[in-house]
Amino acid sequence: MSEKRNRMVEKSNNKRRRVKLVPEFSINDHQDVLVEILRRLDGPSLCSAACVCRLWSAVARNDSIWEELCFRQVSPRPSPSLRSIVSALGGYRRLYFICIRPVLARLPTIIWSHDQLQLSLSLYCVHSYERLYVGAWLGDAPPSSLMFLRKPVNVV
Amino acid sequence: MKRDLHQFQGPDTRFPNHGTPNTLSSSSSSKDKLMMIKEEEDGGNMDELLAVLGYKVRSSEMAEVALKLEQLETMMGNVQEDGLSNLATDTVHYNPSELYSWLDNMLTEFNPPPPEINSSFLAGAGGSDYDLKAIPGNAVFARSNHFAIDSSSSSNQAGDNNSKRLKSCSSPDSLVTGTTTVTTTTTTTTATESTRSAALATESTRSMVLVDSQENGVRLVHALMACAEAIQNGDLSIAEALVKQIGFLAVSQAGAMRKVATYFAEALARRIYRLSPPQTQIDHSLSDTLQMHFYETCPYLKFAHFTANQAILEAFEGKKRVHVIDFSMNQGLQWPALMQALALREGGPPVFRLTGIGPPAADNSDHLHEVGCKLAQLAEAIHVEFEYRGFVANSLADLDASMLELRPSETEAVAVNSVFELHKLLGRPGGIEKVLGVVKQIKPVIFTVVEQESSHNGPVFLDRFTESLHYYSTLFDSLEGVPSCQDKVMSEVYLGKQICNLVACEGPDRVERHETLSQWANRFGSSGFAPAHLGSNAFKQASMLLALFNGGEGYRVEENNGCLMLGWHTRPLITTSAWKLSAAH
Numbered sequence: 001m002s003e004k005r006n007r008m009v010e011k012s013n014n015k016r017r018r019v020k021l022v023p024e025f026s027i028n029d030h031q032d033v034l035v036e037i038l039r040r041l042d043g044p045s046l047c048s049a050a051c052v053c054r055l056w057s058a059v060a061r062n063d064s065i066w067e068e069l070c071f072r073q074v075s076p077r078p079s080p081s082l083r084s085i086v087s088a089l090g091g092y093r094r095l096y097f098i099c100i101r102p103v104l105a106r107l108p109t110i111i112w113s114h115d116q117l118q119l120s121l122s123l124y125c126v127h128s129y130e131r132l133y134v135g136a137w138l139g140d141a142p143p144s145s146l147m148f149l150r151k152p153v154n155v156v
Numbered sequence: 157m158k159r160d161l162h163q164f165q166g167p168d169t170r171f172p173n174h175g176t177p178n179t180l181s182s183s184s185s186s187k188d189k190l191m192m193i194k195e196e197e198d199g200g201n202m203d204e205l206l207a208v209l210g211y212k213v214r215s216s217e218m219a220e221v222a223l224k225l226e227q228l229e230t231m232m233g234n235v236q237e238d239g240l241s242n243l244a245t246d247t248v249h250y251n252p253s254e255l256y257s258w259l260d261n262m263l264t265e266f267n268p269p270p271p272e273i274n275s276s277f278l279a280g281a282g283g284s285d286y287d288l289k290a291i292p293g294n295a296v297f298a299r300s301n302h303f304a305i306d307s308s309s310s311s312n313q314a315g316d317n318n319s320k321r322l323k324s325c326s327s328p329d330s331l332v333t334g335t336t337t338v339t340t341t342t343t344t345t346t347a348t349e350s351t352r353s354a355a356l357a358t359e360s361t362r363s364m365v366l367v368d369s370q371e372n373g374v375r376l377v378h379a380l381m382a383c384a385e386a387i388q389n390g391d392l393s394i395a396e397a398l399v400k401q402i403g404f405l406a407v408s409q410a411g412a413m414r415k416v417a418t419y420f421a422e423a424l425a426r427r428i429y430r431l432s433p434p435q436t437q438i439d440h441s442l443s444d445t446l447q448m449h450f451y452e453t454c455p456y457l458k459f460a461h462f463t464a465n466q467a468i469l470e471a472f473e474g475k476k477r478v479h480v481i482d483f484s485m486n487q488g489l490q491w492p493a494l495m496q497a498l499a500l501r502e503g504g505p506p507v508f509r510l511t512g513i514g515p516p517a518a519d520n521s522d523h524l525h526e527v528g529c530k531l532a533q534l535a536e537a538i539h540v541e542f543e544y545r546g547f548v549a550n551s552l553a554d555l556d557a558s559m560l561e562l563r564p565s566e567t568e569a570v571a572v573n574s575v576f577e578l579h580k581l582l583g584r585p586g587g588i589e590k591v592l593g594v595v596k597q598i599k600p601v602i603f604t605v606v607e608q609e610s611s612h613n614g615p616v617f618l619d620r621f622t623e624s625l626h627y628y629s630t631l632f633d634s635l636e637g638v639p640s641c642q643d644k645v646m647s648e649v650y651l652g653k654q655i656c657n658l659v660a661c662e663g664p665d666r667v668e669r670h671e672t673l674s675q676w677a678n679r680f681g682s683s684g685f686a687p688a689h690l691g692s693n694a695f696k697q698a699s700m701l702l703a704l705f706n707g708g709e710g711y712r713v714e715e716n717n718g719c720l721m722l723g724w725h726t727r728p729l730i731t732t733s734a735w736k737l738s739a740a741h
Contacts, residue, residue: 085499088537106704115696122462122493129492133530147452147643148705
């Protein structure tokens with residue numbers, strides 16, 4: 001019995017030695033690779049990934065990941081000039097959560113062409129305008145023109 | 157039981173000369189003996205309250221009995237006008253206990269009620285007059301006296317027939333007296349008792365009638381129409397009584413109908429009592445707030461802005477410098493989207509100049525300037541060259557083309573935009589013509605107009621009322637799908653203010669003078685504008701926008717001669733149209 005055990009321990013030791021010969025690879029040391037991987041995820045998976053650890057959460061805030069997510073189904077792909085505008089309005093991550101995701105939820109069969117993209121951007125633009133510049137002039141709650149996109153909560 | 161009925165002895169035992177004012181107040185007296193007999197006979201499915209007073213009415217027939225009582229009273233009131241004076245001079249006291257069949261007989265004896273809606277609603281007025289009678293005061297009793305003297309009853313001959321019929325209905329002869337003269341002194345003293353108990357009786361019947369809300373919905377609409385007609389005819393007292401009834405009926409409804417009825421009732425009351433609604437100029441900040449909430453709750457304003465923007469965007473294609481003149485600046489919510497679209501177009505954004513025109517603010521703050529600052533900040537963020545000028549004007553007709561600092565059209569393309577503003581000019585003579593003249597002087601490449609699609613500017617008040625009742629009912633219906641929140645309430649207040657202005661105001665105060673697309677098209681056509689078709693892009697964007705609202709159920713986009721109409725189910729509610737100067741100009 002003990003001989004068998006000794007042999008098993010030896011085997012595992014060998015394995016460990018073998019592994020040591022190969023340089024360790026940690027994805028956390030290569031954040032650009034991590035970004036590339038996260039870029040290919042879908043929405044829910046991306047959100048799960050963002051919950052893994054603080055580092056991944058910070059990496060997931062990289063806007064290019066969300067840009068990919070927003071425009072994956074859009075063809076033709078919008079021009080790069082869109083990037084600066086969307087960043088000015090609040091970024092792709094916000095665009096996805098506020099606008100694209102509710103739209104996809106409500107119209108799952110939507111075909112994303114120029115008009116649909118234009119409308120989404122217009123809605124996002126008005127929302128950003130209200131959020132950034134109009135502020136809380138209405139009193140308690142800041143205005144939100146995209147209230148209609150939120151799921152209605154049953155308040156009895 | 158017997159002791160309670162003691163004071164309600166029948167006329168032939170206590171008041172031999174007592175001729176009660178009319179049949180309704182006659183219902184107050186009773187015969188306890190008769191009541192007990194009847195109860196035994198019919199097995200007691202009679203209404204208890206009325207049974208106390210000595211009247212046998214089956215609970216199931218209550219609504220009908222009430223209706224017939226009202227009809228009977230109307231006809232008796234109307235008989236005087238029909239010239240049957242012999243009926244007016246004599247009064248007969250009836251005191252039947254079997255109300256249902258007796259009413260049937262009485263009604264068939266008279267001419268059939270006229271087909272117009274008026275009669276049954278005057279009856280409603282008569283019914284609600286009893287509410288008024290509960291309030292002490294000379295005027296009220298004067299009214300009952302009026303009824304006392306003028307009310308008719310059947311002549312002798314008819315009386316005989318009646319007694320015969322009543323006999324067949326197993327009511328005792330003692331209930332029917334011969335013709336008696338009415339003395340005012342006795343009627344005033346007994347009127348109090350009788351009217352109060354009559355009020356009780358009618359109130360008890362009324363509370364039974366209200367249980368069926370669908371029937372009440374129909375009654376409500378009829379009452380609204382009757383009230384409007386009464387106002388148009390100048391019968392303010394009838395209108396007043398009807399308004400109270402409307403208020404009562406509106407509460408029995410639920411949802412959109414209740415809200416619409418409440419707003420219309422308030423507006424009608426304001427019109428009757430000549431209470432002017434608060435001036436919108438004073439409340440400009442409030443109306444701005446309300447419009448913001450309306451913007452958020454439902455797609456109408458968004459539809460307006462996005463379709464107009466698409467038209468302007470297409471018209472500005474290839475232009476390096478563009479200028480937009482906005483007649484409806486408010487909070488400038490339309491322009492961020494246009495600026496973003498211009499920023500994204502191929503070839504880069506043009507130089508964007510915006511001139512905003514709005515009414516003066518109540519607190520003398522330069523809110524147009526503030527809006528301009530905010531838009532400028534956004535423009536800077538998205539790298540669009542932006543220039544802004546704000547103009548304060550009480551009315552668009554005060555504008556002149558020279559004020560607008562127009563630059564030569566080779567360098568700058570101009571667009572004029574108006575969302576729900578042009579109809580306000582129709583109250584003043586010459587207003588709209590002046591503004592259209594100014595627009596022509598501006599020489600825009602496109603003139604976008606969004607207006608409500610309804611005819612609320614006819615010369616006849618009743619027609620306007622009917623149209624607006626349908627229009628706002630549809631609008632409120634479309635809001636019903638929105639989950640309840642502060643936004644929704646404020647949107648309803650926003651619409652309620654429009655209703656108030658439309659119904660309660662007249663002359664230059666009435667600014668909500670909506671007109672249909674065809675009317676506007678005629679006006680624009682004769683002023684030298686030709687329609688510019690909105691493209692399919694606008695249609696697709698509008699369709700997508702509506703699909704996002706509540707799954708798009710109910711909302712419809714229609715294309716009509718190049719204009720886009722947004723409607724709820726089959727009813728178009730707002731229209732976006734685009735115009736350019738016709739070739740001759």
